[in-house]
Structures are given as C-alpha cells and as structure tokens.
Amino acid sequence: IKVLLAFGTRPEAIKLAPLYKELRNRTNNIQLVCCITGQHRELLLPFLDFFGIQADYDLNILKENQGLVHITSAVLGGMEKILSKEKPDMVIVQGDTSSAFAASLAAFYAKIPVGHVEAGLRSYDRFQPFPEEVNRVFISHMADLNFCPTQRAADNLIKEQVSLSSIFITGNTVIDALYFTLKRLHDRGEDKPDLENLSSGRVILVTAHRRESFGEGLRNLSLALRDLADTYDDVVVVYSVHPNPNVRQAVESILKGHDRIRVIPPPGYLSFVKLMKASYLIITDSGGIQEEAPSLNKPVLIARNVTERPEAVECGAARVVGTDRTQMVQEASKLLNDPAHYRFMTTVSNPFGDGHASERIADAIEAFFGVHLKDK
Numbered sequence: 001i002k003v004l005l006a007f008g009t010r011p012e013a014i015k016l017a018p019l020y021k022e023l024r025n026r027t028n029n030i031q032l033v034c035c036i037t038g039q040h041r042e043l044l045l046p047f048l049d050f051f052g053i054q055a056d057y058d059l060n061i062l063k064e065n066q067g068l069v070h071i072t073s074a075v076l077g078g079m080e081k082i083l084s085k086e087k088p089d090m091v092i093v094q095g096d097t098s099s100a101f102a103a104s105l106a107a108f109y110a111k112i113p114v115g116h117v118e119a120g121l122r123s124y125d126r127f128q129p130f131p132e133e134v135n136r137v138f139i140s141h142m143a144d145l146n147f148c149p150t151q152r153a154a155d156n157l158i159k160e161q162v163s164l165s166s167i168f169i170t171g172n173t174v175i176d177a178l179y180f181t182l183k184r185l186h187d188r189g190e191d192k193p194d195l196e197n198l199s200s201g202r203v204i205l206v207t208a209h210r211r212e213s214f215g216e217g218l219r220n221l222s223l224a225l226r227d228l229a230d231t232y233d234d235v236v237v238v239y240s241v242h243p244n245p246n247v248r249q250a251v252e253s254i255l256k257g258h259d260r261i262r263v264i265p266p267p268g269y270l271s272f273v274k275l276m277k278a279s280y281l282i283i284t285d286s287g288g289i290q291e292e293a294p295s296l297n298k299p300v301l302i303a304r305n306v307t308e309r310p311e312a313v314e315c316g317a318a319r320v321v322g323t324d325r326t327q328m329v330q331e332a333s334k335l336l337n338d339p340a341h342y343r344f345m346t347t348v349s350n351p352f353g354d355g356h357a358s359e360r361i362a363d364a365i366e367a368f369f370g371v372h373l374k375d376k
C-alpha cells in the first residue's frame with residue numbers, strides 16, 4: 001500500500017511524527033511518501049529534524065502575508081501534480097489547517113481514499129477557530145477513515161451522519177509524541193529548561209497566535225500578563241511568540257523590557273516540553289497544548305471563547321477564559337493563590353489517549369486494505 005502523508009505546520013508535524021515512525025516500521029505492507037506543503041515553513045523544519053522525518057516533496061508555498069486563498073489554491077495545485085505522479089493508495093492528513101483541507105480535496109478529486117487523523121473535533125461555531133472549524137467539517141465528509149481521538153469526537157461525526165464504518169477511536173497521536181519526547185528527556189537525563197534563571201520563580205508559560213485573537217485579543221491578553229507580572233513578584237512569564245508579525249508586534253509592544261517577562265522565539269519540541277514541565281501554569285489558545293497539559297499535570301487557562309476540546313475542561317485540567325483582561329487576571333490569580341484550586345486542576349487523568357494512537361491508526365489502515373501482516 002502506498003500511503004502519502006501531507007502536512008504543513010508545526011502541530012501537524014508533531015501529531016503525524018508518531019504515525020510516520022509506525023508506518024515506517026511496517027515496510028512489508030506499507031510504502032510511505034511524505035509531502036510537506038510549507039504553510040509554516042520556518043516553524044516546521046526543526047520539527048522534521050527532531051522526529052527524523054524525511055520529506056520526499058516540499059511544495060514550498062509560503063509567501064509573505066499569505067492569505068487563505070493562496071494556501072488553499074497552491075496546495076491544491078501542488079498536490080494534484082504529486083498525486084498524479086505518485087498514485088498513492090491513500091492520503092493521510094491531520095487536523096484542520098488549510099493545508100490539510102486542500103490536500104484532502106486534491107485526493108478526493110482524484111478519487112484517492114483519505115485518512116483523517118484527529119477527526120471529529122467541533123466547536124460548533126463556524127468562526128472559532130477560523131478557518132479551522134469549517135476545514136475540519138469538510139475533511140470529515142471527504143475522509144474514508146476518520147481517526148477520532150475520543151469517544152466524543154466520534155459522537156460528533158455520528159451526529160453528522162458520517163459512515164460508522166469509517167470511524168475509529170484511537171486516542172490522540174500528540175500523546176504518543178509527548179511520551180516519546182519525555183522518554184528521550186529521561187534517557188538523556190535532561191530535565192531543566194534551557195532558559196536560565198527560571199527556577200527562582202513560578203513560571204506562567206504562554207502561547208497565543210490564533211487569527212481570531214489578532215488585534216484586541218492579543219492586546220488584552222498581553223496587558224493581563226503584565227498585570228500578573230506586576231502583582232506577583234515570584235512569577236516569571238515566558239511567552240513563546242509565533243513569528244507572524246500580527247502576533248509579534250502586538251505582544252512585544254506591551255511585554256518587552258519587563259524584568260519578569262521573557263518574550264522568546266518558539267523553541268523546538270524538546271525544549272518546549274521541558275518548559276511545560278517546569279511551568280506552574282499555562283495560558284494558551286493552542287489545541288495541542290490543551291491536550292498535552294493534563295499528562296504533565298499542568299493547569300491550562302484557554303485564551304479563547306470556545307474550545308473544541310471540552311474533554312480538557314471536563315477532566316478539570318483546563319478552563320475557558322477568553323481574552324478579557326480582568327477575567328484572565330482573576331483566573332490566574334485563583335491558581336496562584338489557592339492551593340486547593342491548584343490541586344483540583346492538576347490531579348487529573350488525561351482523556352486524550354494512552355500513547356498508542358499511531359499503532360491503532362496503522363492497524364486500521366492495514367485493515368482497510370485487507371492486509372494484517374504486521375511482521376516487520
């Protein structure tokens with residue numbers, strides 16, 4: 001079976017890396033082709049290195065201030081050529097980016113089966129996140145195999161009349177990637193974050209870069225972070241800032257220069273996992289971090305108005321706070337001041353999987369094609 005993985009951003013690389021490794025181990029049955037779209041090129045490449053992923057194709061679509069129409073049309077056109085040359089038996093995409101949507105559309109038009117990793121997430125708000133919510137709905141309806149991280153994600157698809165035989169509950173591959181990375185840290189005896197002088201304070205780790213937060217949202221969030229750093233003299237805020245100028249300028253104009261705030265370029269996965277482990281609490285609009293934090297027993301304040309990962313809230317590890325300055329300060333203060341509340345949010349069990357999602361996905365792919373020979 002020839003399987004083509006197509007992806008373009010950092011979270012897709014992290015979440016497809018465990019599947020890449022798993023499929024690589026099944027050479028008796030599976031021939032793997034890997035295509036990167038380059039949607040977020042500079043953020044993506046270090047992650048390929050870290051996970052040992054070799055790209056066979058690089059569409060290299062990135063252009064300055066790229067819009068969604070450019071990403072979608074460039075990936076669609078690029079994929080058409082690759083698909084007609086490689087003629088894969090299946091195209092695998094992950095998540096909800098415009099790259100994933102366009103790659104599945106190209107495969108669907110070529111009548112090549114699509115496998116969707118992390119299928120069935122829904123916020124039920126077409127504009128939150130934008131354009132991801134609509135991308136993921138479209139992908140579900142093109143996919144032949146839907147790999148759902150949780151029962152709830154599967155239920156969402158069932159409600160939309162997606163064929164039951166296409167749905168598999170596998171867990172989320174991000175937990176496979178996290179466990180792999182934690183083991184690597186353990187084997188190397190590494191634990192301390194790469195940033196210096198963090199151990200003296202309680203670290204609030206921050207990432208936020210969603211399109212819907214550009215402007216007012218990021219401004220309010222940055223002001224809230226400055227309030228927290230001004231109020232608590234044992235707090236160190238570490239903000240990993242996305243290179244998008246809409247994010248960088250807003251964040252740096254408010255936070256740079258404060259003596260308890262570190263504005264840093266986004267670290268690679270190993271360094272970022274070390275930072276998560278060393279943090280006291282995490283403030284983020286990221287999806288992947290909401291999934292990783294419960295495994296690390298870190299509380300998460302979600303800087304968005306809705307989440308398509310309600311499991312993180314229901315298990316107690318996360319709270320949806322939005323980007324209102326006062327509310328963010330209040331919720332963070334509760335965690336900084338109230339040990340019982342902190343304990344409540346950090347003694348949870350992870351609802352997103354057991355670290356074996358990619359094995360289940362590879363099994364389902366083999367079963368789809370009627371080959372079950374797992375001998376390597």
Ligand code: UDP
Nearest residue numbers: 011014240266267268269272286287288289
């Ligand atoms: N991440 C990272 N370095 C950073 C920020 C995030 O390695 O500076 C990882 C994080 O652990 C998670 C993923 O990148 O696995 C999340 O990426 P992002 O927030 O861009 O996307 P989303 O999860 O919202 O799709």
